[in-house]
Amino acid sequence: MRLVSTQAVTEGDILAKTIHNDSGQVLLQEGISLSSRMIGRLHELGISFIYIKDDRTADIEIEEAIQRETKQNAIKTIKREFRVVSEKSTLNKAFNSPQMNKHFSKVIDEILNDLNSHQQALSILSDVITYDNYVFTHSLNVTVYTLRLALELNYNEKQLKEIGLGAILHDVGKMMIPLEILNKPGKLTDEEFSMIKAHASEGFEYLRKQHDVPLLAAHCAFQHHERLDGSGYPRGIQHNEIHEYAKVIAIADVFDAITSQRVYRHAMLPNEALELLYAGAGTQFDQSLVEAFRSVVALYPEGLSVTLSDGREGIVVKQNQSLTTHPIVRIIRENGCDLQDCYDLDLAQQLDVTIVKIESILANTV
Incomplete structure (x- = not known):
């Protein structure tokens, strides 16, 4: 395929x-x-x-890191809990959700179980699912990326539960924002952009009042748009003022946001999204965390058509877990000619050959 x-x-x-x-x-x-x-x-x-x-790549098997049942359960829980927040906020009612931590802890456990049994680099592009609300799927994806990175960082069980809850709730404040603004296809006015930015503070204010939600999770919602150089919001805090959990979630948040299709722009491919993160490494994002993240995501997903630095063209057929920038590529064109007998090239074994281009028609969509 x-x-x-x-x-x-x-x-x-x-x-x-x-x-x-x-x-x-x-x-x-x-x-x-x-x-x-x-x-x-x-x-x-x-x-x-x-x-x-595609007959040339009929043997490609896509291993999904998160099982379909896990995704469905997670989205069902996120929808239920977030919609209660939205309904109550519309009525300007303060309330507690005593089961929120319990419900989301179960979701986090299921995601961790799947991630622990899946050692391949993450490729959520392989999950061909359509969602009825971007905030719901984004919350799930950010949680998956966050937990996979946290496992790479050797977080213990307690830390995994804490950061997982912070990730799944990081955008709960967006449920206080009208959908017509969240999904506006055109440029936001200054007032509308201020409303969008307020979701970090709104989420914090809501979560800190929930008796069963740790204050640390509320701070993840509060700080996930803060940046090392102080250019973030809502408080413009810097470096060590930002909790490490928020620094991790910030990377997952940006990566998923720019690799997702939105009404106002096309999705980027993972390698392009990582380049953007690297552009801000050391200034906006923690460089060591960006480098760790590179090792856990599939930069060139299976099935992607690529051109190599020596001119050969092929299709990615498998990831190299130890070197995600150098997957295994099935060569289908050489010297400008289609090959009758395609063959696989392991780029991890030929470090002088790199991917320099993705299929042009893909590149034109981002």
Whole structure:
């Protein structure tokens, strides 16, 4: 199978991986021939990338780090808890949610169980699921990235539970913001942008009043937009004033935000998103954390078409866990000619050869 942008899909392409909604219902079944109407629907649903059948890479198997049942349970819990927050805030009612910690702790345990049994680099691009609310899926994705990075940092069980809860609740303050502003396709006014920025403070104020939610989780919501150089918000604090959990969540938050399709911009690919994080390493983001994050995410997901520094063209077929920048690539074109006999090249064994370009039509969508 080959990973392609939905902008690059053509009528007649065969879907290689079933597309579900966040309740587990099948929207498009694997094996179906895509019509122009179906392709248009993919665009409407905000799906950036899909897998299509390709005989040269029919043997690619996509291992999902988080099981479908785990995702469905997590989204169900996030929806339920966050919607209560939204409804109560609309009515200007202060309230406690005594079961919130218990419910989310179960979700965190299930995610950790999946991550501990999956040693491959994370590629959430492989999760071809459509969601009905960006905040819900973003909260789940940030939690997955955060916990995977925390495992890489050798956090103990207590720390994993703490940072996991902080990650899943980091954007709860957005439930106090009208949807028409959160999902506005055009440029925000200064007033609207101020309302968006207020979600960090709003989330903190809500969480610190929840009797069963640790204050540390509230501070994760408060600080996840702070930056080392003081350029963040809401308080403009710097370096050691920012809790390490918030520094970790900030990286996961930015990475997921820019690799997700939004109404106002196309999704970036993981390698481009990491370049953006590196551009801010040492100034906005903790450099050691960015470097650790690089080792746990798949920068070039399986199925992605790439061009190598020596001109050969191929498709990524497998990750190298020890060196995520150098996956295994199936070479399909050499010296400008299609190959009858494709072969696999392990870039970790040939460090003088690197990926210099992704399929151009993919690059044009970001």
